[in-house]
Each structure stands twice: as C-alpha cells, then as structure tokens.
Amino acid sequence: MKKFIYIVSFLFSTMLFAQNQNLFEEGNTLYNEGKYAEAIDKYTAILETGNHSAGLYYNLANAHYKLNHIAPSIYYYEKAILLNPDDTDIENNIAFAKNMTIDAIDVIPEVGLSKIVKNTTNTLSFDSWAKLTVALVFCFVILFLVYYFAYSTLVKRFTFVSSLVSLFLVCVALAFAFHKYNLDKKDNPAIVFVQESKVMSNPNLRSDEAFRLHEGTKVQVIDAYDDWKKIKLSDGKTGWIISDDIKLLKEF
Incomplete structure (x- = not known):
C-alpha cells in the first residue's frame, strides 16, 4: 500500500512539474508578446500550486513593472532577491522599480x-x-x-x-x-500595497496620525496587535498600520 502511495505521489509531482513548466513557458511567450496581464495570470497560476522560485518571482515582477504596478513589482522583486540575493539583474531592476515610489525615506547609517x-x-x-x-x-x-x-x-x-x-x-x-x-x-520586511496609508501613533483609528506611506514603500514589522502591525522605517520612525495595507515578504 505504501509503495502504491509513493508511486502515485511521484506521478502527481511529475505531472505538476510538467504543468508548471508549460505555464512558465506560456507566461514567457505572452510576456515577449507584450501581453503582460495574461503573463501575470500564468505566473500566478504556478504560485497557486505552491511552486516558488527566484526566476518565477523575477518574471512576475517584470510583468507588473511593465504595467506600472508599483507595489506588486517591488514586492515580487524583493521576494526574488530573498531567494537569490546575489543576482545583479534583480538588484538592478528593483532599483528602477523603487524610482516609481513616492516616499523618500532616509537611511540611518551605521558607524x-x-x-x-x-x-x-x-x-x-x-x-x-x-x-x-x-x-x-x-x-x-x-x-x-x-x-x-x-x-x-x-x-x-x-x-x-x-x-x-x-x-x-x-x-x-x-x-x-x-x-x-x-x-x-x-528581519520581517513588508511592502505597502495601498495607494496611501495612514500610520497611527497607536493601534486604533482614534489615535493621532504619525505619518503617511504610499504604495511600494518597504517597512519592517516589529510588532502586531489585532488587525494592526507596528512598523519601523529605515530612518527610525515607528507607527501602527492596518495589517491589510501591507504584505509580508517572508510569507511563501
């Protein structure tokens, strides 16, 4: 019985791999034809099967970038670089994508x-x-x-x-x-996924507004409370943002 289960699992994995490979190639073809939205659908279908790779995220980010989707392009470039941190192509493309963001946040240098x-x-x-x-x-x-x-x-x-x-x-x-x-x-990074988000001083809408962030901005999540996440920016500012306004990068 166990041997039969192993054989079925192997056949299923092989079929799934072949299916994903076909979807990936179809997505690449659509991308080369300038059909970026259709390419995104193909790449997303692969993700829904639980398959994750730097190449897949990179292509998905490129397609979003072509459509001027700021947050998704940066989000998928960042996920690609998490899986392949030494890829210079990803680093170069994410730099271009970040040029589309509104927020200019200084980085406190370490000395x-x-x-x-x-x-x-x-x-x-x-x-x-x-x-x-x-x-x-x-x-x-x-x-x-x-x-x-x-x-x-x-x-x-x-x-x-x-x-x-x-x-x-x-x-x-x-x-x-x-x-x-x-x-x-x-290290718990996230990307702002709404056009504009109010960051509050406390985890409730009645508290004072600390500052505002816009789509594509990268933040660090340092705490959580109910439907809120406490975030920290590279310049040291902190505040609370609604959880649905951001997407965590390390969730695969």
Missing part, C-alpha cells in the same frame, strides 16, 4: 564597531556560518589528535598553537552564526 560586526555577519548566511563552525571544529579535533600523538617537539608546538587558533575561530564563527540567526529572526 563604528556595530557596522563592522553587522557587515561581517551578513557576508554569510546562517547555514554557511554553521557549516564553517563545524569545519573549524573538525580542524581543531584533527590538530589536537596530531598534537597528542606526535613525537616531534616542533610538530607538537605547531599543532598545539594551531589547535588553539582553530578553537578561537570556532568561538568566533559560532558567535557570528548566532548573531546572524538573531538578525534574520528580527
């Missing part, structure tokens, strides 16, 4: 040690830092074993010092791994 630590932490993903830590632990163990069983004084000195250096690097890599994990956990 000193905090900037160095953050930049170093972001050079690798959490998984990469974890793998580096494991590799360094392996090096430490090998060097320590060589030190323990070596007869030569010179070899003992070299492996002893090297093992201490490896152990130190293990601690450093582990610290960066945990720091990266915490940064990723706090």
Whole structure:
C-alpha cells in the first residue's frame, strides 16, 4: 500500500512539474508578446500550486513593472532577491522599480564597531556560518589528535598553537552564526500595497496620525496587535498600520 502511495505521489509531482513548466513557458511567450496581464495570470497560476522560485518571482515582477504596478513589482522583486540575493539583474531592476515610489525615506547609517560586526555577519548566511563552525571544529579535533600523538617537539608546538587558533575561530564563527540567526529572526520586511496609508501613533483609528506611506514603500514589522502591525522605517520612525495595507515578504 505504501509503495502504491509513493508511486502515485511521484506521478502527481511529475505531472505538476510538467504543468508548471508549460505555464512558465506560456507566461514567457505572452510576456515577449507584450501581453503582460495574461503573463501575470500564468505566473500566478504556478504560485497557486505552491511552486516558488527566484526566476518565477523575477518574471512576475517584470510583468507588473511593465504595467506600472508599483507595489506588486517591488514586492515580487524583493521576494526574488530573498531567494537569490546575489543576482545583479534583480538588484538592478528593483532599483528602477523603487524610482516609481513616492516616499523618500532616509537611511540611518551605521558607524563604528556595530557596522563592522553587522557587515561581517551578513557576508554569510546562517547555514554557511554553521557549516564553517563545524569545519573549524573538525580542524581543531584533527590538530589536537596530531598534537597528542606526535613525537616531534616542533610538530607538537605547531599543532598545539594551531589547535588553539582553530578553537578561537570556532568561538568566533559560532558567535557570528548566532548573531546572524538573531538578525534574520528580527528581519520581517513588508511592502505597502495601498495607494496611501495612514500610520497611527497607536493601534486604533482614534489615535493621532504619525505619518503617511504610499504604495511600494518597504517597512519592517516589529510588532502586531489585532488587525494592526507596528512598523519601523529605515530612518527610525515607528507607527501602527492596518495589517491589510501591507504584505509580508517572508510569507511563501
């Protein structure tokens, strides 16, 4: 019975993959013909099957960009870059899309040690830092074993010092791994999806208006209460926005 279920699942997955591949190619053809709305329908149909990829989001963003859909184009470019952060084409296109936004929000620059630590932490993903830590632990163990069983004084000195250096690097890599994990956990970006949204000082419509945001603006969600989300801008401003006015980027 289990074997039969595995076979059915495999056949279903194969059929779904073939179907999505056909939809993707049809979407690309429509896009090349200038039929951007129809291309969006094809790409969206793939998303509805639970298939997600940087290429799919990139093409979907391009189609929205051609139709001057500010929020959706930025939203899908941002999702594409989450899955493929090193793609320069995505970075270039998202820069063009952001030129369509209204809000000009300054970025508070980080300086000193905090900037160095953050930049170093972001050079690798959490998984990469974890793998580096494991590799360094392996090096430490090998060097320590060589030190323990070596007869030569010179070899003992070299492996002893090297093992201490490896152990130190293990601690450093582990610290960066945990720091990266915490940064990723706090990172909860979203895109404003309405033409204009009032950001309030408290999570209710009776409170004072703090400021207004327009479609396509990227914010950080730092808290939630009922139908409200507390957001923070890159210039440090905070406020409460109606949940339906934004779409979270990390929801796949």
